[in-house]
Amino acid sequence: MITLALSKGRIFDETLPLLARAGIEVAEDPNTSRKLILATNQPDVRVVLVRATDVPTYVEYGGADLGVAGLDTLIEHTAQWGQGLTGGGLYRPLDLGIARCRVSVAVPEGFDYRAAVRQGSRLRVATKYTAIARDFFAEKGVHVDLIKLYGSMELAPLTGLADAIVDLVSTGNTLKANHLVEVERIMDISSRLVVNPAALKLKRERIRSLIDAMAAAISERECQA
Ligand code: PRP
Numbered sequence: 001m002i003t004l005a006l007s008k009g010r011i012f013d014e015t016l017p018l019l020a021r022a023g024i025e026v027a028e029d030p031n032t033s034r035k036l037i038l039a040t041n042q043p044d045v046r047v048v049l050v051r052a053t054d055v056p057t058y059v060e061y062g063g064a065d066l067g068v069a070g071l072d073t074l075i076e077h078t079a080q081w082g083q084g085l086t087g088g089g090l091y092r093p094l095d096l097g098i099a100r101c102r103v104s105v106a107v108p109e110g111f112d113y114r115a116a117v118r119q120g121s122r123l124r125v126a127t128k129y130t131a132i133a134r135d136f137f138a139e140k141g142v143h144v145d146l147i148k149l150y151g152s153m154e155l156a157p158l159t160g161l162a163d164a165i166v167d168l169v170s171t172g173n174t175l176k177a178n179h180l181v182e183v184e185r186i187m188d189i190s191s192r193l194v195v196n197p198a199a200l201k202l203k204r205e206r207i208r209s210l211i212d213a214m215a216a217a218i219s220e221r222e223c224q225a
Contacts, residue, residue, distance in 0.1 A: 002045045002206055005059055005067035007052035011191055014098035015068050021220070022213030044206070053077070056194060060090055065199035065207060068096060071189045072103055072129055072168065079131030091200055093211050094193040097218055101170040103132055105184040108157045113164065113183040117142050126156035127166035136166070136186045154178040 004019075006012045008030050016026065025041040030049055038047040050058055055069040056077040069077075074092070105125075107113045116123060117140070126147040127133045137144045147162050154174060156162040168189065169175060169182055193214060200207050 002066070002203060002210070003064040004045065004047050005050050005055045005064035006047055007055060007068075008049055009052075010099045011052065011068050011070070012049075014191070015096070018096060018098070018214045018217045021217030022210050024210075056090060057081075059194050059196050062196055062198065064196070065203065066193060066195050066210070068098075068191050069194055070099060070101075070191050071187075072132065074192060074194070076129060076131050089197065091195040091197050092192050093195060094215055094218070096191050096193055096214065097221075099189075099191045101168045101189050103129060103166060103186040103189060104169045104182045105136075105164055105166055105186065106154075106157075106169070106175050106180040106182050107164045109179045109181055111157070111163065116163065123164055124162040125164045125166055126153055126162035128153065129166050132186060133166040154180060 006015055012030060019026070019040075023042065024045055026047055027039045027041060028035060030038065036049050038049065040046060048058065048064055050064075050067075052070065052073055053076070055064075055067040056074055058064040059067040059069075060081075074090070105113070120143065122143045122145060123137075124147060125133055125137070125144045126149050128149055128151070130146050130148055133144070133146055147156065149156060153165040153167045155178075156165055157180065158178060164183075165180070166186065172182065175182060193211065195207060195211070
């Protein structure tokens with residue numbers, strides 16, 4: 001049995017066409033079913049639905065053989081756990097080019113970010129992405145107090161909890177709706193296929209053919225674009 005860990009939402013939706021190219025159709029719709037293990041048309045392949053931040057953990061410890069996770073999630077996971085308890089880490093064979101977005105710094109409209117940075121003020125930055133934010137501001141030599149949040153980052157500057165946020169931006173609509181502006185782009189994000197190294201050894205042929213089919217789907221998509 002091959003187990004693939006996915007998170008609901010964009011990653012799930014955008015992984016489906018790549019799986020289809022590998023001949024795998026997920027049998028159930030996670031939006032209507034409460035099931036966490038979804039069968040596929042292939043008797044030896046199943047999908048498990050986990051929180052996005054748990055995908056690397058499932059794959060690393062063998063709860064799943066493969067998974068799809070955003071680069072943001074992978075960076076934060078590695079910063080927290082290093083090579084993990086198993087020491088095996090994660091094999092990352094493919095950039096799937098899906099769920100594209102960016103990690104950016106945003107501040108309330110009217111907040112003079114450049115001046116604050118230039119004057120060497122200590123910025124209070126709220127984020128879920130503490131490793132990415134810490135590295136980014138350290139590199140720039142900007143002093144920051146990081147405030148760890150688990151969601152709704154946009155609220156932090158509006159309530160006086162922080163001066164700025166570091167968050168994912170896709171369309172920019174969430175920032176706009178909350179009167180925030182993007183002042184620096186930290187990095188571009190897309191989702192990666194991650195594989196458990198031990199599973200790759202044990203189930204080499206099946207997993208390799210899956211990786212190859214997904215790689216072919218990506219290059220076809222790029223040729224069409
Ligand atoms: C992300 C991010 C923003 C939003 C940005 O949240 O935290 O809130 O998307 O998208 P936009 O630029 O298209 O408006 P997500 O929906 O991933 O959920 P989260 O709050 O769990 O991070």
